[in-house]
Amino acid sequence: MSITESVEQIQERIADACLRVGRKPDSVRLMAVSKMQPLPSIEAAWNAGVRLFGENRVQEADEKFTLFKEQHPELELHLIGTLQRNKTNAASMLFDCVQSVDREALIDKLGKACTSRPKPLPILLELHTGEDSKTGFPNIDGLCRAVERVLPYSSLVVQGLMTIAPNTEDKARIRASFRSLISAYNILSSRFPSCDWSCLSMGMSSDFETAIEEGSTLIRIGTAIFGRRPA
Numbered sequence: 001m002s003i004t005e006s007v008e009q010i011q012e013r014i015a016d017a018c019l020r021v022g023r024k025p026d027s028v029r030l031m032a033v034s035k036m037q038p039l040p041s042i043e044a045a046w047n048a049g050v051r052l053f054g055e056n057r058v059q060e061a062d063e064k065f066t067l068f069k070e071q072h073p074e075l076e077l078h079l080i081g082t083l084q085r086n087k088t089n090a091a092s093m094l095f096d097c098v099q100s101v102d103r104e105a106l107i108d109k110l111g112k113a114c115t116s117r118p119k120p121l122p123i124l125l126e127l128h129t130g131e132d133s134k135t136g137f138p139n140i141d142g143l144c145r146a147v148e149r150v151l152p153y154s155s156l157v158v159q160g161l162m163t164i165a166p167n168t169e170d171k172a173r174i175r176a177s178f179r180s181l182i183s184a185y186n187i188l189s190s191r192f193p194s195c196d197w198s199c200l201s202m203g204m205s206s207d208f209e210t211a212i213e214e215g216s217t218l219i220r221i222g223t224a225i226f227g228r229r230p231a
């Protein structure tokens with residue numbers, strides 16, 4: 001299947017999943033996760049109408065997207081992988097959002113790095129909900145402390161939450177992971193009502209329909225758009 005056909009098929013599956021739970025199809029944003037994919041594949045996804053891309057390494061994203069972004073000002077690029085502290089300056093210039101904010105020390109690093117940005121950097125706080133992934137704040141207390149840590153930085157703006165579900169066939173465990181993110185969202189949006197919590201980034205190629213049923217507003221799709229990643 002071509003990248004265009006894959007994107008169309010995913011958009012249909014998004015619409016079907018939304019219909020099942022009475023949501024509007026345009027309430028879910030589609031991100032193409034282009035890590036390990038070459039520029040021609042990224043161009044194909046762009047031509048198929050994708051405007052939001054995700055990468056998990058700063059240097060790889062920099063190499064592929066710096067020029068492409070200049071040529072395509074509507075393109076939005078998010079970081080979805082662990083950010084090392086020595087990459088925060090580069091990340092603050094390149095990305096339109098860092099979804100993988102997973103520890104307090106990183107908030108300070110980013111907060112300082114982003115003072116040179118023209119606009120504050122949108123961030124998502126990552127919640128650890130799957131036993132297999134090791135990244136993310138462990139629980140609601142960790143998330144609350146993270147919000148308190150972000151608030152003094154005018155260079156950062158919280159826009160929601162992100163999680164990676166466990167890599168398992170067990171549908172119940174996957175659904176439970178998405179539900180813990182939604183329950184964190186409910187608590188945080190009442191405890192910090194002045195923050196924007198509208199972006200709930202959950203769901204990947206193998207589980208995005210479940211994520212949409214549970215309330216995801218942004219799905220991160222790699223394999224189902226591009227095929228298997230080159231080794």
Ligand SMILES: *Cc1c(COP(=O)(O)O)cnc(C)c1O
Nearest residue numbers: 033056080204205220221222223
């Ligand atoms: C690689 C990756 C994805 C996409 O995974 P697929 O299973 O290929 O859709 C989504 N989110 C994160 C954080 C990733 O690292």
